[in-house]
Amino acid sequence: MRQRQADKRLPLVPIRSFSSTSPCSRDHHFDTLKFVQRLQTEGFSEEQAVAMMKVLSDVIEESIQNLTRTMVLREDQEKATYTQKVDFAKLRSELLSADSTESSLTRTSHERLTNDLAKLNSRLRDEVQRTQASVRLDLNLEKGRIREEANSQDLKIKETETRIEQETAALRERLEAVKFSTLQWLMGVCTGTAAIILGVWRLFI
Secondary structure, X not given: OHHHHHHHHOOOOOOOOOOOOOOOOOOOOOOHHHXXXXXXXXXXXXXXXXXXXXXXXXXXXXXXXXXXXXXXXHXXXXXXXXXXXXXXXXXXXXXXXXXXXXXXXXXXXXXXXXXXXXXXXXXXXXXXXXXXXXXHHHHHHHHHHHHHHHHHHHHHHHHHHHHHHHHHHHHHHHHHHHHHHHHHHHHHHHHHHHHHHHHXXXXXX
8 A cells, every 4th residue: 555655656767776886976975775775665666766866866966066156165265354354454444544534624623613713702792892882982972962952951941031030020110110100190180180179169169
């Protein structure tokens, strides 16, 4: 039964004789005779076992060739490592040199900016001081002008008050004179009226 199942799994190949002494053109990297015998004990025919052995040998050979092609020889690896170390040292030296140059440029730029800021601060301080002095001068001049105008207004007010007082005094004098003239006129009228009345009274007597 097991033999029949094995026959169904793999197609039959032409029958060939096989022995451990048969010449081989390549190294199979494993004991092919034991492998074939093991397959036969598992129920495979000799032809099927030989075919499976060849397939496995081809696969192993191809894998080893691929691995050999992709592996780097130790000497090449050492050369690559040395080259990488040299390149790394060169890169490190260039980076250090670039960092030193960059630091020097940054320091110089910082000093230049500091000097420019100091000059700008000094210029701004001088400008602010000049502006403050100009504003103070303008304020003092404006205060003086306002003071002069106030004094002039005070003088004009005093002159006006004096003129008003003088005119008021003159009006008072005129009123007094008018009153005196009116009293004189009234006294004359009264005296004349009294004389007329007295004359008429004498006529009737």
